[in-house]
């Protein structure tokens with residue numbers, strides 16, 4: 700896949716997006732600009748085996764679509780939701796490599812998520828499919844396994860201090876999400892009464 704004879708460069712931001720928040724969009728923008736990408740795909744996990752998600756896959760997919768609806772360069776992919784079973788990045792990257800033949804993939808991941816990379820399925824093979832862009836979310840120095848190191852790019856960004864956990868806790872505490880998630884995502888959460896478990 701080429702744009703004007705150049706190899707297409709596609710960023711892949713995998714996540715639980717429970718809910719999508721402005722930090723996700725900011726990190727995608729930072730990597731899009733910093734690495735001169737052509738596009739960023741946001742890929743909500745169908746069954747994130749490593750987390751206890753609250754909203755359903757369909758709700759998380761809908762919220763990511765809303766968050767990106769005005770964006771020219773970012774879009775959502777349902778590959779991880781369409782595939783049955785636990786979500787593994789090796790499968791995400793295999794599927795996207797087939798869908799975007801010849802494109803160069805950049806898997807974007809925060810330093811805290813990358814810290815667990817050695818627990819990911821077939822992690823030694825991930826570098827065959829994508830360059831890993833590890834962003835300085837918490838400013839920690841990630842340990843890079845030797846087998847992956849040729850495929851890992853550490854990128855300093857000014858991450859927004861926002862997490863999905865913080866958003867969910869604010870809802871439980873009856874606090875506003877203004878400035879933390881896009882307005883249309885806040886409206887969806889309100890309309891569907893999401894994350895109110897203890898309220």
Ligand SMILES: Nc1ncnc2c1ncn2[C@@H]1O[C@H](COP(=O)(O)OP(=O)(O)OP(=O)(O)O)[C@@H](O)[C@H]1O
Nearest residue numbers: 714715716722726808809812836858859862863864
């Ligand atoms: N504010 C942020 N700045 C930089 N990276 C982020 C930020 N928020 C999330 N990310 C990264 O985006 C990816 C998807 O994150 P995820 O959907 O799990 O959100 P989260 O805020 O980390 O969720 P939770 O609080 O529920 O653990 C991960 O690689 C994560 O590190």
Ligand SMILES: O=C(O)c1ccc[n+]([C@@H]2O[C@H](COP(=O)([O-])O)[C@@H](O)[C@H]2O)c1
Nearest residue numbers: 713714715744749786787788812819820
């Ligand atoms: O492949 C795995 O085993 C694996 C284990 C943990 C996380 N991941 C992926 O890492 C991405 C970020 O996860 P998270 O926890 O921040 O939502 C998301 O795309 C997950 O599917 C993948």
